[in-house]
Amino acid sequence: MDLVKPARSYYTVHMTLAFFLGHTPALSLAEIHAVCARRGSRIAVQAWTPEVLLADVEGGEGEEGFFSSLAGVVKIAEMTARIPRAPTADDVRALLPPTSRKIFFGISSSALQPGARPAPAKKLGFAVKEVLEEEGRSSRLVTSREDTLSAVVVNTNKLLSERGAEIVILSTRGGAFLGRTVWVQPYDDYAARDMGRPQRDARAGMLPPKLARMLINLALGADGSGSARARTPAGALLDPFCGSGTILQEASLMGLHRLIGCDRDGQAIKRTHMNLQWLSSLTPAMRASNFSLTLKCVDVRTLPAQLGAGTIEVIVTEPSLGPPLTRMAQPDEARRMREELHGLYRDALHACAQLLAPGGRVVMVWPVWRTPQGNVPMDAEADAAATGLRVVDPLNFAVNPLPDERHGFWAARRSLLYQREDQFVMREIRIFEKA
Incomplete structure (x- = not known):
């Protein structure tokens, strides 16, 4: 995989982020830009759809409160890899947490460009389970009826815990971006x-x-x-x-x-x-x-x-x-x-x-x-x-x-x-x- 940058904690100086937008995408886009401007961050939009915004965010102060200040964003993933082809089970496996305990994981898949086909999330997820079984690893695949897992599903199934992960795949016409969800909206609050x-x-x-x-x-x-x-x-x-x-x-x-x-x-x-x-x-x-x-x-x-x-x-x-x-x-x-x-x-x-x-x-x-x-x-x-x-x-x-x-x-x-x-x-x- 071609790494966008090394995987890291999500409060960093430079990030490639996938913002999953609320039910009014234009309002979510305007809010993201306003919050970045207030923080002194530079945001460069790579692509957006009514569901997701992919952008590079660089600089600024007060990163720790950045995500939690956004009300029009459902969840955020840090995208750490870009590949020039359709993703495989090995690509997804490489992004799972390095734990010896049982792994909880799910896959969200979305098309980032017109004409791009979303990766088959469930099919890919079962293939990853087979890879983990061959390694002698226990795992649980979290799925839903939609290609994209909701914030509720991510949170209730502990996919943001130390042994959990939601892998996000954003497909383009020539390949895909891959990353992991790092934050979900506190909907209960x-x-x-x-x-x-x-x-x-x-x-x-x-x-x-x-x-x-x-x-x-x-x-x-x-x-x-x-x-x-x-x-x-x-x-x-x-x-x-x-x-x-x-x-x-x-x-x-x-x-x-x-x-x-x-x-x-x-x-x-x-x-x-x-x-x-x-x-x-x-x-x-x-x-x-x-x-x-x-x-x-x-x-x-x-x-x-x-x-x-x-x-x-x-x-x-x-x-x-x-x-x-x-x-x-x-x-x-x-x-x-x-x-x-x-x-x-x-x-x-x-x-x-x-x-x-x-x-x-x-x-x-x-x-x-x-x-x-x-x-x-x-x-x-x-x-x-x-x-x-x-x-x-x-x-x-x-x-x-x-x-x-x-x-x-x-x-x-x-x-x-x-x-x-x-x-x-x-x-x-x-x-x-x-x-």
Whole structure:
């Protein structure tokens, strides 16, 4: 095998990594780039599909928290070999852990290029078992109905333990990349913070913790020119529509020190306070950290006078998405809801522009209504231009081909789309910066 580099611990200066993307690939790509920029890392995309991104990552500080900071990535593999042919059982065997005990292993296989054929994961796995049996080694092959093992399967079958391994094969038209999974998303932790928190408001809409963390990462990432900008944890993060406190809870776990949550609904402030107290009781690191939390029951329009102009570095928020829908809206209904919310969003952007320090960033979620005749979005760009905020392209780096709306990137609007099939209102993620 032609080694990309020697196998090593995965927190290193230079890595060739396979990022398995979440259900909105464009959002995952944007988050990876933003986190790399914040760390001062250089990322060079080799190839990507809606399932996986293969990239070289080099340099940067704080490698130990790199993987765990990503919420839009399901799992990560370090690719240590490239071969100019189809992989064999011996190729896979060479990547298994050197233990004399029983080995647990699985194989995930994916095509990295159009026209490439994924390696037959199960067939290859059974061939590896035969090789191990000939060596007198005991093993257990972990399989699933899909060619790619899920993070749940990898974790529950101990494939990241000292005697476990998930071998990842990314096939190209002329060969394959091979490597081992080194990290899986802590899905149980996200589920606990979502479903286990004491205060939830289903009618007001609930921002998933994973999405909240992705929004924060976008806010802390590179500036509009694509260069890294140091938005330090010491800067203030504001959520002016804090609801149940999801953005604030994720920000506190990410090490941001100054958190401000506001909402004109007093019950929302109470829910946020209770949820943050609950989270603190479960998280020793959070109790020991020196972050400060300020909660205010105020209207967003009054915030510049209360907090002061130019005092906030980062704003991350999801205002009202309108009334919950049980069916797809008709075009006239969607336009009516858009008009009803326009004043709130316009005034919120105006307040954000006043609150932000120069170079500060706002990441805001906007509703897009699905109708039988097409999507009905809000006119965010015109309102932002009137305040002096500039649009940030979330995919302003070298990625080819460029994602489209199927992958969650609305190129004409330079925005990201987050949606589920059963939802009638999509989330459009817009990023703006203050010059």
